[in-house]
Amino acid sequence: MVKRIPILFLSLITAPIYAEMKVNMPLGVTPLSHDIYWLHMTIFWICVGIGVIVFGALIYSLIKFRKSKGRIAEDFHEHTLIEIIWAVIPFLILIGMAIPATKVLIRMDNTEDADLTVKITGYQWRWKYEYLDQGISYFSNLATPANQLNNKAPKNKWYLLEVDHPLVVPTHKKIRILVTSNDVIHSWWVTELGIKRDAIPGYIHETWARIEKPGIYRGQCAELCGVNHGFMPIVVEAVSPMQFAEWVKQQTQGKVTFNTDVKLTLSKKELMGRGETAYDTYCAICHKPEGTGMPPAFPALKGDKILTGKPGDEIAIVLNGKAGTAMQAFKNQLSNEDLAAIITYIRNAWGNDDKNKQGPHAGELVQPEDIALAR
Amino acid sequence: MNSIEHAVDQHAPYNSQGFFSKVTRWIFTTNHKDIGTLYLWLSLIMFFVGGAMALLIRAELFQPGARIISPEIFNQMTTFHGLIMVFGVIMPAMVGLANWQIPMMIGAPDMALPRLNNWSFWILPFAFALLVSTLFMSGPAPNFGWTFYAPLSTTYGPKSTDFMIFSIHLLGLSSILGAINIIATIFNLRAPGMTFMKMPIFVWSWLITAFLLLAVMPVLAGVVTMMLADRHFGTSFFNAAGGGDPILFQHVFWFFGHPEVYILIMPAFGVMSEVIPTFSRKKIFGYKFMIYAISVIAFLSLLVWAHHMFTSGIPLVSELFFMYATMLIAVPTGVKIFNWVATIYKGSVTFETPMLFAIAFLFLFTLGGFSGLMLSIVPADYQYQDTYFVVAHFHYVLIPGSVYAIMAAIYYWLPKWTGHRYNERLGQWHFWLTVISTNLTFFPMHFLGLAGMPRRIPDYALQFADFNMIATIGAFIFGFSQLLFLINIVRTVRGKGPHVSNQVWEGAHGLEWTLPSPPPYHTFSSPPTIDECK
Amino acid sequence: MTSFFLNKKKLPLLLTIIAILMFGFGFALVPVYTLLCKATGINGKTGGPTQLGLLEEIDNTRWVTIQFIATNNANLNWAFYPKTTSIKLHPGENTLIYYYAENNSGKAMTVQAIPSVTPGKAAKYVKKTECFCFTQQNFKIGEKRDMPVLFHVDANLPKEINTLSLSYTLFNADKYKKAATSEKQGHL
Missing domain, CATH: 1.20.5 (Single alpha-helices involved in coiled-coils or other helix-helix interfaces)
Known part of the structure; x- marks a missing residue:
């Protein structure tokens, strides 16, 4: 009976594995990822072959030459020819591995004309995508709500692998990808595209992709870039060239120009509702859903003197960022309404609106027009 | 071996009375056995400290979602776990083994520079105190990984980074002094007749390691000095704004960093080359080639650093060079594995705990070697780089490689050092739990990496949940199994367990086995005569 | 010994x-x-000032597309972009283009632009006679400036390269202020 417990336990943990067994590199959807996959499998099977021989010899020796079977050690301990043979054979195997690897590597260094150039900039902790020829540019943020991170809500299927604005690209076109960074080193990695490129501040590097199958491909930042390194996913949406052209048209026509003179006045309820959602997406990762922040790097917003004073300074900080900190400029990322909503929300949430404790200006609303004026 | 010289051992501090003199004995000791003991205890303590950090990391990763520690603390834990395991556990343990064994194996009375030896140990506790103190400071502790890439560690590093820099200076100084001492001992204090080609392979491996240390630890000191200058003295080695380059950091760091991992593994090769012949009751196969192989590995290790940077956009030509050079390391490493197998072949094998660890080393280190070979292939590395595949790889080479070798060495030589046999049954339990849990922890990480999980993330997508759970369970079994190791060591040191003869192991050869068990405080005050060994 | x-x-x-x-x-x-x-050309680093390209060295047989890219480092609150996003030219042809910079940071600042060319192997063929990246630039509050780049692509550029990107990242260089800085200005 006692012996059954580990078996029961094992079957408990192995059951879900069989349900979704992802144990190998995906084949991917670009010529590069295919090349890499086949290279990976070739080397893997060569290693398995070597392993069978070496481990076989080892297991054989361990079983055959046990003292308990009465073996007496023989006295031989040198053989130059054998040493040379087992240095040369691995060397030849290595040459066999190096040839395809070199071929693939040279093929990767492809310089033929590209149909589309996308510049990718790593930020702490989001990605910025710029379509150089189309003049489209936007940020891509983690879209998983904070309450899922904190286990207060059931997790989505694509928990931590979902973004607000994916990178949209056409299939069957050569896409030239330029990668750089705004601050520290990041690494843009999408397994199914076979691409991993470090984003290095000050320097630009390129790679390319030709996606053969429409679909949604997900990846993550692969180089430790600070506290929210695990929270800057990548989503690439590959659509047909026609759909892509349509998307470009939409983006350039309906381009959100943030400085428009929308003089909307929103109710407190509207501001608070919209503010909470936007706060969760853009702010909560550093300042925390409870507004407690992670001092000293990310100050608490709860009870903050600026937020409970007369509106003004916090608008400037949110718009222009704070130099020397991770607080960035949201001027070009969010609309007046969203900014007004976020600021109203943080001025009113977590007891920041308590006039008795925080002073007469606590809880005052900020309207889109205030933002427009401050821009 | 004449036993008369050991009879007069008036300098032995066994009779030191009172707390104060007991403490000063350890502080001022210049005896290689004392200092070896100090190194090994420090290493064991740090093993549990670094291990506790690893368990915190694994506990956080047990399930998706924020659970136990915040991402900030998580990053600090990965940083400290790496730094402590490399600089605080494996290196001191290897130096401890060197201190105990090298003089006894080459017939020397002590290390060549005993006072320096005392210094190189006593720098360490201060260095680690400095490092660990940052965890208790008001700002964040170093949180950029043990590789501390610029600019995350320079422009964006927390204030406490400076403490880490000074700590690394001290650690480097300690290693350099230790390396000088080991080289001087091996060159100058060999007993008459102990020629270089008669030295045990453990001594050889340490000689080569010491030269490697001497070549690269100063470069590490250089790179952290540059960081310090960038942070405070207005230079810009690694900041593009002033004309520097963050990639330069990676080049200089890995110029140190890659040889460093060979520094961690080469003494382990030495240990294997002592343990396997003993329990196979057969001389090591291909003695000369084993030494050539270590030398070639050491040399190549200086030429492969950029294989850590394949995704950073280095030119095609350099990628090809570093790929070929890296692949080439498989040849001498293969020769070593084949020679160990050939040593077992037609031997007379028994399976005491040290041999069990050695056998596990042969299997699992080879596995780590295979994943290393896969990582050397540049195009494939584009997928593996910075994923759990890499985490699996380096834990397979460092745990079954270095850590198992250290454990094998402790079980192998502890009876010699203490005069008592460790508890074999406990040792076997420790072995089996360790081996099973190592694989339970790290094997699934290969799958995680291939499926797309980056390393150093505090939370992960749902598709990675199952393997992470298994890895965490394995890690906790591994961690708690090490308590058996601790218990076994403490029991043996305190004199539980049967007395052992000078020989200890039936098949053991070498000068240390001609000494009594435990060896007297001063050994080989007059040099032994070398004939039968090797 | x-x-x-x-x-x-x-x-x-x-x-x-x-x-x-x-x-x-x-x-x-x-x-x-x-x-x-x-x-x-590791990291796409370009060299210092060179002579103008010579007329007789122009390779009229082929075209090269040059894309101009601008990045602000560390959320620098500046407007910084190329006034021409891309041009097509023959290798050897001298070209003058401008980058626009406006200091919106609310304080006087010294900046340094760091050039980078991709593909990396093309970097050494990008010859700049005049560039705002050669020196640090001092800007007053709110100052706007067109900054010139006069360059040509060496006619020896490998045949297979027909597109290259010239990127500038603008860094705050207040910490690294040098005595000799430039206020070179183009037309606005």
């Missing part, structure tokens, strides 16, 4: 000297690396 190694006093000294030399070697890697980068 052997006797020297066996000398008990000299050996530790020799080893110490090796350690000190290796410490120096770490620092020596810095200029070596910089030279290597300039020679091979």
